Amino acid sequence: MTPRVRVLEVLEPPDGTTRYADQLVEPLPDHVEVVWFTWRRALREKYDVLHVHWPEWLVRTRPSTLPRRVATRLAFVALLLRLRLTRTAIVRTEHNPEPHEPGGRTERALLRWLDRRTTLRVHLNPLPGGEGPHDVVIPLGHYRAQLGGHPISARVPGLLVYFGKIRDYKGVDLLLDAFAQARAGLTLRVVGNPQTPQWRALVEDAAREDPRIGHVLEFVADDTLVGEVTAAELAVLPYRDLHNSAVVLVALSLDTPVLVPSTPVTRGLAQEVGPGWVHFFEGTLDTADLHRAVDDLRAAPPVGRPQLDARAWDVIGASYARAFEAAARSAHHPGAATNHPESVQIA
Template sequence: MGPALGYIARRIRRNRHTRVVAITDNVIPHEKRPGDRPLTRYFLSACHGFVTMSRSVLADLRRLHFKQPAQYQPHPLYDNFGALKAKPVALQALQLDPTFGYLLFFGFIRAYKGLDILLEAFGDARLRELPVKLIIAGEYYEDAAPYEALIKQYDLESRLVRATDFIPNEKVADYFCAADMVVQPYKNATQSGVSQIAYHFERPMLVTDVGGLAELIPDGEVGYVVKPTPIAIADALVDFYEHQRESELAAGVWAKKKEFSWSEMVAALKAVAG
């Protein structure tokens, strides 16, 4: 998209009064390809300013020597998936057994999102003793074979809920509201829209300490921030269930979510537009 967006931005600037501001999720793509940097530079050099979704992206801009006005502003809540539902209602909608607890991995399944790490963590002997299942809700973006091999290796089939087809918007609330906690075991990241959906539905979160993920998840207040390793993830999941921390962390999420408003995003866009 770099050539197209760069061309459009330059055409717009010709009127000498319209300001071009980029909302940047990533500056450097997760999956690198030849030509990424020159094409990215072509687009970014046509912008008057930037609003970044994480501090790590702001740092990437500076490393690339872009000096236009830039400001970090977390994405507002994704509140377009409907209202919160009571957990029993969501479980019934998904036809899930309410005698189990459920963890949610949500979104496209891509290598950098670390589902393989989570599956290895779920093979931990301590977790096998708990009445907990993992919901995998999202389409495969790549070959499923490596994940299937891990499921077989750790004998996880009976402990999984597979929803690896397209998830329509009207079903998103059910998956989040049925979950005890949302798990994002990413290997690298800048930020994730999944966090803002989880905030909307007031669900505790576990994220790995990569990129900008931890910026939005105060460790011990709204969830866990851990190293991207199976043992670190397993330790946190065991702590969550053994100490029954869902209510405590959900209350922290409810308090924190008030910071992510659309008015703050609009103010940031105006500030960098100049």
């Protein structure tokens, strides 16, 4: 009989919309029990694995007042001490090399401590130098099952779409600047929740000046999202830096080609999904990049659907279950290799 593994997930719990949390936990086998993070649960209940995604969540507060910061950081210290005493494993899924918004000196010191205490790191892409004894690779999954039941729109020639949260590193300002000089026949939709009033004002001002720009500046339901993305000829993600992105996979899951920055990760994705689905820009997005991507897409439209079989969530769920099991064993037996072939084999 497979031993039961209890995992405390440091994520916002499912809320009825399509979220990464749902996709991560739904395909897990029955012997893996998932509970959602609260400080009370983290400091009082028993669990085998703490699964961390964006570790800055554990040390930042909203609102960021001094008393709240101090209380949260003291709780963080207590948590790491408790995990050490109870030999509880820490699994870290490395979504990004660094936080999107940098923190201060104290935060960086606390997160370095968490890094030193981490039992197993899950990487979403292969490491350039190969994986070490405490690393495994489990890619992000696709969204076909979650979004495939919603009605799709007819494609609108020349329609570009940006969707997702609007925050600094995602480069929506660069897209608006590039689109301002775009040729006739192109239109733009910006769909997503601005993370600051300044971002909202930027998009609204651009739309007032250019009637070709439309927007929905809020978190949208799945049916609205599917309608917006499938109407577009091309999804444009003008990120200043792109290491991993669920947004890219949402677009590809809905058979919408994407324009993304050229990085080793996006180049690898292009090879994985097949020709014509992933288009690139170098450096900072500009108007010529928009024109070139549309022209290339029309000259050689992709055939069939993007190849995403390796990102099926049942495969990913089984891989995470093996990773949790291996990490829990390793925490109780320090020195054991967490990704030994007999303990965890990542598909």
